[in-house]
Amino acid sequence: MVDIAHRAAINPASAKDATPALVPLTAIEPGQWRSLAQRAIEPNGYYLPAWELAVSATARGRTGASALSVCGGSSTRLIGLMPAVSLWQAWKIPLPALVSAHPYGTLCSPLIDRDAPVEAASRLLQQARRAGAHALILRDVALDGAAMVSLKEALANDRLKPRVLGSYIRASLDATQDSDRLLHEALGAKKLKELRRQRHRLEEHGAISFDVARKPDEIRPALETFLQLEASGWKGERGTALIQDAGDAAFVRRAVPALAETAQCDIITLRAGTTAVAAGIVLRHQDRAFFFKLGIDERFSKYSPGVQLTLDLTRHLCADPAIASADSTASADHPMINPVWRGRFAIGDVLIPLRRHDPIVELIHAALIARGLARETARRAVHLLRK
Template identity: 45%
Template sequence: MSGRAMAPQLLTRAGARRHSHAQHVLRLPVAQVPRAPWEALGGRSLEPNGFFDPGFAQAASRHAWNGRGNDALVAFDGAGQGRMLAFLPVVSAWAALRLPVPALVARQPYTVLSSPLLDPERAVEAAGALIDGAAGAGAHLLVLPFARLQGPTADAIAEALARRGIAPAEVDNAHERAAYASTGDVESYLRGGMGAKRLKEMRRLRHRLEDEGAVAFTVADRPDTIAPAVQRFLALEASGWKGKQGTGLAQAQGDARFVELAALDMGARGGFEVAELQLNGRTIAAGLVLKGAGQALFFKIAYDESMGRVSPGVQLTLEMTRRFAEDPEISFVDSTAAAGHPMIDHIWRERLAVGDLLIPTRAGDPVAAAIVRLIKARRRAREQAKSLLLSLRNRKEKRL
């Protein structure tokens, strides 16, 4: 199974004897997935996932990471490409993990939530179609990195496996990350997380910032305001440590083009915002937000490191939290941050359980079991190597 985008391929065609409705699954290049049914599925999906919005996914596939491209497993109702039941971008295990094994991995650039889009009225059938589609592509295992471990999507996958007599999915790399889902008074919420003393200190720093000039919190949410705001974000990110390490979005022309196009595409449908904290008209902190179906993803943050004395990133996050609290259309915000993040974990108190779902595609399959063991061993080895490098670096710094 090559990681290279391939021509449309019919993987399964299931009829009424196996499922309650006829449906079929295709493996398509993401760039060729039809937009109208895809957008419709995203708007009604069992659980939303802004990373799988067509504006984000197609721009990422075409431009990010040197425009490598990727495919998607797509389930449709009936023989045509009408109502879409499921969507999941995938690459081979070799492309994702450098493992030469028959597995597919849900992966696309800059994506840290891989729970698939599923039709809520036929969620178990949709989840089953993805499992059958992966099997039809020759995969013995379907891997969903950073998938929600609890909720209706995880339940639908579990039920689809049970109906096929397949062992439950195994979980690797399970952890929790910060989220915001409060319905109470936002200032009380912030005090509860940060503590009254820390919140008072942030107010003091905000007054210090105001002593230096005019401070404004703004949100760009229309294409005409989003485009220049994205450029300011890219410049700000490039000016910091990500720019020095060459990992900022602006460091690669394709990555910058990806976020520009995704922002405009999603922004035209109310699905993208750029929040900014400005001092005398200059952006000192900025955040990118993906929105849709009542939920949001705090996708990226950048701040002026020379202004660290007033904690611009924290100040921005506080303002964004207040805005989320006032937005009747948003009920849940995923921080997309690493577990134990030193900043967001002390502001947002809810937690989202995520991990890598390792899903067999056949009943009693020893090949799938062997791949699971290999993937888990690979992660352990990588973690041990990182720990060793960190230990050696710390020892070197102590000698200096």
């Protein structure tokens, strides 16, 4: 049963059409992919080819993604792309559905051509049907983002509606504002004074500098500094630092320099003298930045190095005319970023039915609800045990 359902959700071609409905990510022509990314109606740095191909090749638990890809009309121009895995591959649920491939960063909005958004969205849905899927599950999409708006319109044409499985509010930055005014409004005079005091104390260990590595020859050593910092903290203690898994380390060492070739990734580092006390990875796509990860030297934790780095990043992004906004890609109520970046938008998981009045869609929905309840029960049990 499991194998049959798994094959049904990733059927490469229908009996009537030999053209594959799903193709390997590596089969997408890189130039076409990059061109679509430039025209995408909604930026998503985590679905840039250099990033997602590296994730799918080696990253822990995220390998083997395929692609729903569509061209416009009779042309060969790529107008829609959604990296995808089967529901079985994602969550071991033996039902015919496709799930957006998770690109490590918490954003899975598909790439949809802004010049033909509804056509692209409609064709992606058609490709999913041809692949044998009865539903699409989009993980971590901007619920009010332009990609989701296009999908809703395409669904409405088929008299279908998406179903939100769960959502949360995420922090973002309006980088068009004056950074000093923005930080004052977000943190207040008292908190900023305390942070300045901490910065002066940190300066006792050496002159403070904020460095941005962007060129390929600069970014490789900066990445190694970040990896060491991340592994030295609580992520290292939990075994979740990137460098602690060979696949994760290979992915990030491939993706970051590749994005640097097109000026789409920065490594930011805060130093006291020659000592790196905090570092982060920031992706760039169109006019949006994505704050991927942060690592700090815990020996300097009383000086709030992560917050200090974020303040400098805020000033840096607000001063950059190419950047209009930044996505924290952080969890809900994140204790560090939420007080600093006060913009908010809704992120959620969405079930998209592909057929009307389909009992299999109801089974898929029920299975996803049951999975969510089981995870919540397990989370509460772990919390009680820790208490």
